[in-house]
Amino acid sequence: MTIALENAFWEAGNRAIVNDVSVVFSPGQVTAIVGPNGAGKSSLLRLASGLTSLSRGKVLLDDLPLSSFSPAVMAARRAMLMQDGVLTARFTARQLVVLGASVSAAHLPHVKRIAMADEILDRVGLLAFAGRDVMSLSGGERQRVHLARVLMQLEAAAIDTSPGFLLLDEPISAQDPARQELILRIARAHADRGGGVVMVLHDLNWAAACADRIVVVHDGRIYAQGAPQTVLSGPLIRSVFGLAEGCVRTHERTGKPYMLPHDIMH
Amino acid sequence: MMARRSILFWLLFLLPSLLLITMVLSVNIGATGLHFDALWRGGDDADASVAWLVLTQIRAPRVVMASLTGAALGASGAIMQGLFRNPLADPGLIGISAGAGLAAACVIVLGSASGFSILSSAWAVPAAGVLGSFGATLTLYLFATREGITSITRVLLAGVAFGTLAAALTGVLVFRANDTALRDLTFWTMGSFAGSTWPRIVILSPFLIAATVGVMWLAGPLNAMLLGEGDARLMGYPVERVKTVGMLTVACAVGPAVAFTGVIGFIGVVVPHLVRLITGPDHRLVLPGSVLLGAVLLTGADTLARTLASPADVPVGIVTAILGTPIFVWLLARTHDGVGV
Numbered sequence: 001m002t003i004a005l006e007n008a009f010w011e012a013g014n015r016a017i018v019n020d021v022s023v024v025f026s027p028g029q030v031t032a033i034v035g036p037n038g039a040g041k042s043s044l045l046r047l048a049s050g051l052t053s054l055s056r057g058k059v060l061l062d063d064l065p066l067s068s069f070s071p072a073v074m075a076a077r078r079a080m081l082m083q084d085g086v087l088t089a090r091f092t093a094r095q096l097v098v099l100g101a102s103v104s105a106a107h108l109p110h111v112k113r114i115a116m117a118d119e120i121l122d123r124v125g126l127l128a129f130a131g132r133d134v135m136s137l138s139g140g141e142r143q144r145v146h147l148a149r150v151l152m153q154l155e156a157a158a159i160d161t162s163p164g165f166l167l168l169d170e171p172i173s174a175q176d177p178a179r180q181e182l183i184l185r186i187a188r189a190h191a192d193r194g195g196g197v198v199m200v201l202h203d204l205n206w207a208a209a210c211a212d213r214i215v216v217v218h219d220g221r222i223y224a225q226g227a228p229q230t231v232l233s234g235p236l237i238r239s240v241f242g243l244a245e246g247c248v249r250t251h252e253r254t255g256k257p258y259m260l261p262h263d264i265m266h
Numbered sequence: 267m268m269a270r271r272s273i274l275f276w277l278l279f280l281l282p283s284l285l286l287i288t289m290v291l292s293v294n295i296g297a298t299g300l301h302f303d304a305l306w307r308g309g310d311d312a313d314a315s316v317a318w319l320v321l322t323q324i325r326a327p328r329v330v331m332a333s334l335t336g337a338a339l340g341a342s343g344a345i346m347q348g349l350f351r352n353p354l355a356d357p358g359l360i361g362i363s364a365g366a367g368l369a370a371a372c373v374i375v376l377g378s379a380s381g382f383s384i385l386s387s388a389w390a391v392p393a394a395g396v397l398g399s400f401g402a403t404l405t406l407y408l409f410a411t412r413e414g415i416t417s418i419t420r421v422l423l424a425g426v427a428f429g430t431l432a433a434a435l436t437g438v439l440v441f442r443a444n445d446t447a448l449r450d451l452t453f454w455t456m457g458s459f460a461g462s463t464w465p466r467i468v469i470l471s472p473f474l475i476a477a478t479v480g481v482m483w484l485a486g487p488l489n490a491m492l493l494g495e496g497d498a499r500l501m502g503y504p505v506e507r508v509k510t511v512g513m514l515t516v517a518c519a520v521g522p523a524v525a526f527t528g529v530i531g532f533i534g535v536v537v538p539h540l541v542r543l544i545t546g547p548d549h550r551l552v553l554p555g556s557v558l559l560g561a562v563l564l565t566g567a568d569t570l571a572r573t574l575a576s577p578a579d580v581p582v583g584i585v586t587a588i589l590g591t592p593i594f595v596w597l598l599a600r601t602h603d604g605v606g607v
Contacts (some may be wrong), residue, residue: 075500085494088492
């Protein structure tokens, strides 16, 4: 199962937010989308999920246009974590996670659903909060509850199909360092089971450490893509992000690039 | 929110019993001072037959009409609050009842003036109510939606504006109305069940059956809508269809009821909030709960309306507003920010 964008355009107010993008996302791989603020990363992810429709071009799921799938079929094939939730209802964490599979695995028995939700909440480190009102949780905890809901949507459906695509928009933005690693390990595990993972990340070090492939988006276009070693070079960091080249190093054991922040005290 | 078992106890036993008790009491209380006793006692035949007539032809249809309307308003409030993700949304506050009222007023006034028989048929007023409420809902939705995102501020402001305009236009019609039409108009500008008859209930029922089907279909999707349209769509719900069914359901439930009884405020806003205190946010529980509690409260309010100043009949809209306002304020005071009341 693959998701492919072919010459995809998405325009808002006469401005091309996504400008002639062609890219293929494959199963078994973690792809990190990086780029400056406003580069079009989230828009690209929303196009790949079918949440927004293209202005021009194609988005294909297994060579068929997304529009040929019903919302329910799409729900079993891909799930997406959006950047900002708007939830104002007093659902408990468990209720919210169970809700995730209400269409993608509509016929799963209630007991099985609860057991699965609890297992996933345990994985994101929130089983103790399963009965808590989501609105009373901290920002980072809430983000992990939503991640659990998204995982539930795919994993409950995958009982009789393939693992499907996990699309994550800045999944670690509200997390402490330990939880950042936890979430990226969960994403990695999904890819290792044969699922596809595409996520927008701002932390280039994490992108290099957990992704098979990095897609650099700049001004709505794909600026570069490939393995972290080939993509994250000093000149790219300077021309895309406007940072000094010298901050990029190479890890002596893994050979992967990493960045050190400049000391800005002086 | 309570434990699952006590929620089910409320929904399956307490609220239905409460509704039954309220309805029986309400039929038994009234301006004529007649009770069921008059029927059981036998007495002389004239007494018993008057009692029979009052109970079956005046009070019973009125009680049934009040409970059906309360159910419709309660469910509609819950649907609108879910659809718009706004604790204030209700058919009264955002102008949907006003739209139904305007259309019904048009039919009443123009029907009696023009002599077109189609406008004076028994179906004309409820049909106008449906069209008016649906038209108002649609106008509101189209106006408030930009690029697939519905602005809550726009819905509320446009709804208030539309409601005021519809009320003003209804006022113009009142000005133009003849005496017969004026009397009909007065009934529903303040809200009253005084004109309830069995034939009207028969006319109401197909709309309410349609609305019931809508309510059952909406329960699941409305839960997902609480996360926002984007997440609901990603989870696999046909969001556009949910909105359409939601609007049609509210129009079917509220339109004909408003056409017969007038604008009755606060049931739609307050009832779902009260129900959520018991059930939590799950619409599979909130919707049936709002149907039941709406019926209980409006039947109770109407009983007060016709007994408080007996033998005068206080418009029930006044009673619901007087009772509803303190409850609403109390609900607001319970939460820090009014969110997720």
